[in-house]
Amino acid sequence: MPCVLAAVMPRYKALVIGDDTRSFLATVRSLGRQSIEVHAAPYFMVAPALQSKYITEVHRLPYYLNGGADWLQAIQQLVSAQRFDIIIPCEERSLLPLYKHQHELPSTCVLAIPNHQALDAFFDKLNTRQLATQLDVPVAKGRPLSEHDTTESILAELRLPIVVKQRKSYSWPDLYVRTSVKFIESRTQLDSMLPSLIKGCSDFFFEEIFAGRGLGVSVLCQEGDVLQAFEHHRVHELSGSSYYRKSVPLDPHRLAAVKRMVKAVAYTGVAMFEFKLDEQTGTWILLEVNARPWGSLPLPVSLGVDFPYQLFTLLVLKTTPPAVAYRPNVYGRNFFPDLWQLRAIIAEPLADKPRKLITVAKWAASFFRPVIGREHHDVFTWDDPRPAWLELKQFVQERRNSPPPRTESVLQRLRFLQRKKQAAIQIAFICQGNICRSPYAQIKASEIFLHDKNRFIFCSAGMLPRNQRASPPHAVDAAASRLVDLRNHRSTHANEDLIKNSDLFIIFDKKNYDSFQARYPERVNDVFFISDAVEITPKLKIIDDPDGLSIEIFQKTYLEIDGFLYQILSEIEKS
Numbered sequence: 001m002p003c004v005l006a007a008v009m010p011r012y013k014a015l016v017i018g019d020d021t022r023s024f025l026a027t028v029r030s031l032g033r034q035s036i037e038v039h040a041a042p043y044f045m046v047a048p049a050l051q052s053k054y055i056t057e058v059h060r061l062p063y064y065l066n067g068g069a070d071w072l073q074a075i076q077q078l079v080s081a082q083r084f085d086i087i088i089p090c091e092e093r094s095l096l097p098l099y100k101h102q103h104e105l106p107s108t109c110v111l112a113i114p115n116h117q118a119l120d121a122f123f124d125k126l127n128t129r130q131l132a133t134q135l136d137v138p139v140a141k142g143r144p145l146s147e148h149d150t151t152e153s154i155l156a157e158l159r160l161p162i163v164v165k166q167r168k169s170y171s172w173p174d175l176y177v178r179t180s181v182k183f184i185e186s187r188t189q190l191d192s193m194l195p196s197l198i199k200g201c202s203d204f205f206f207e208e209i210f211a212g213r214g215l216g217v218s219v220l221c222q223e224g225d226v227l228q229a230f231e232h233h234r235v236h237e238l239s240g241s242s243y244y245r246k247s248v249p250l251d252p253h254r255l256a257a258v259k260r261m262v263k264a265v266a267y268t269g270v271a272m273f274e275f276k277l278d279e280q281t282g283t284w285i286l287l288e289v290n291a292r293p294w295g296s297l298p299l300p301v302s303l304g305v306d307f308p309y310q311l312f313t314l315l316v317l318k319t320t321p322p323a324v325a326y327r328p329n330v331y332g333r334n335f336f337p338d339l340w341q342l343r344a345i346i347a348e349p350l351a352d353k354p355r356k357l358i359t360v361a362k363w364a365a366s367f368f369r370p371v372i373g374r375e376h377h378d379v380f381t382w383d384d385p386r387p388a389w390l391e392l393k394q395f396v397q398e399r400r401n402s403p404p405p406r407t408e409s410v411l412q413r414l415r416f417l418q419r420k421k422q423a424a425i426q427i428a429f430i431c432q433g434n435i436c437r438s439p440y441a442q443i444k445a446s447e448i449f450l451h452d453k454n455r456f457i458f459c460s461a462g463m464l465p466r467n468q469r470a471s472p473p474h475a476v477d478a479a480a481s482r483l484v485d486l487r488n489h490r491s492t493h494a495n496e497d498l499i500k501n502s503d504l505f506i507i508f509d510k511k512n513y514d515s516f517q518a519r520y521p522e523r524v525n526d527v528f529f530i531s532d533a534v535e536i537t538p539k540l541k542i543i544d545d546p547d548g549l550s551i552e553i554f555q556k557t558y559l560e561i562d563g564f565l566y567q568i569l570s571e572i573e574k575s
Contacts (some may be wrong), residue, residue: 012085013082014038020090021391025052032054039057045060045520053386064175065493076104079106079109085316092175095113096172099119112270115266128286138286139285142205142207154194158206158208160185162207162208163207164193175465176465210285217255219262220270220311221262222268224263224267226262227320230307231248232300236363241341243334243337245331270291270310272290303330303376333378335378336391379391408536409536410528411572413504418455430460430506430512434464434492435462438461438508440561441561441565443484444484447484461493464493470490470491477554482558504527506530507528509543509544511545513529529541543557
């Protein structure tokens, strides 16, 4: 009988988009532990989270560029082939495209995305402030930026220091560029920043700084009703981020504020409402809302508040999950980022020695908590340890800063390919943005290898997912002095077709190597540093990115590139 039941029981399938060791990994484990077949669509193919035993298959989707046609076709084909029951995006870079194209995907696949009202209210920080104010939810004192604003008009309403924020963390068309918060501490600083801010004034707003401890209230909602809630407080905090937190009992006033906001937009889904608490006065404010899986998610999941599976139950099984009680004063730590924050605090030049010693002592003393069962690790779990081991390995490699393996020169590989291939050899120059080094190298190589155009094809691209960017003026001028015309060049991302069609890749620095390896690890043996043109030197020489530097640096960069290209040409001509 059990075998018969196993045969007829459906095996549900989920696609989780992301690759971090916090929201993504917690979601994967939550679903996988319930025997749901989990597939992943990461940005970086060597991410430690992809080592989870709960991931059945990994799929590389194209970046959403040039209107998203390639992305849409790829995800349509993937969903049709795999017949997913649900897709869960773990951040805006995947959530926004899913929202935009939700009606072009099979209706049998549930998308864990917000409705229009929630998207408008929770993914626009200014709209979040306005909704909170309407519902008597406290926020920091602030105001939008106007095109008529002056330093005097702003400081007449707000007291320094203040922060300037953009309304959205991610937005079209630069979907892969995360906006940042800027702190303004003086009148002079505001004077210098204001002209550039006013150019895009509709995107910016100001807030006074509210001193206090960060905390979050996480919820699962159905049509505006809160089904499950959880509260955590940050323990270690630096520059607005935290990797060590603890569970606390729900504060009824903050929970009531959250309930009013989700009710106003009839929200269905998971979300974390971020607050700041002045522990001396007990006053608090709402900062922002993450209406998708969030960074501190591993803590509630480790305590049985299984938000991702509860979401699956609600959306796919059409069943309302019961609320789960949780244990307070249990801690969650993301070890290596937390360690890095400790290092940053110790390195602060203005921090006094006693304060540093106290910080280190408290941090060290906290390690008794796992022993008594009061701390969980975000990445390491006994049932799924492999992500933690790979994270440790990568952490050690990064600290050692050892150069990538270099076993042959560009010339050696070219000679091998010439013997192996009858068709022309395609050589791709790869840098980060494809606006300075790689386009120059492509055009220059095409010129100096003009007599070998039937043997060699040159192209260039950047690892950053951005297209159609022009080369900066210094690049254009420096290239022109060497008879290379970059005026009409527009950047191209190193997409899968370019990678597939190229025989070898020439890069300029270690960042290029790391970015290439993260996205296309299966082709990393075909990557060569341009400085290894004809032989492997004992010490790796890199050509740094000149973007943002003087024209003299650009000229020096292009002179170096020319030197290596002519070395290859000289040796090719000899043979």
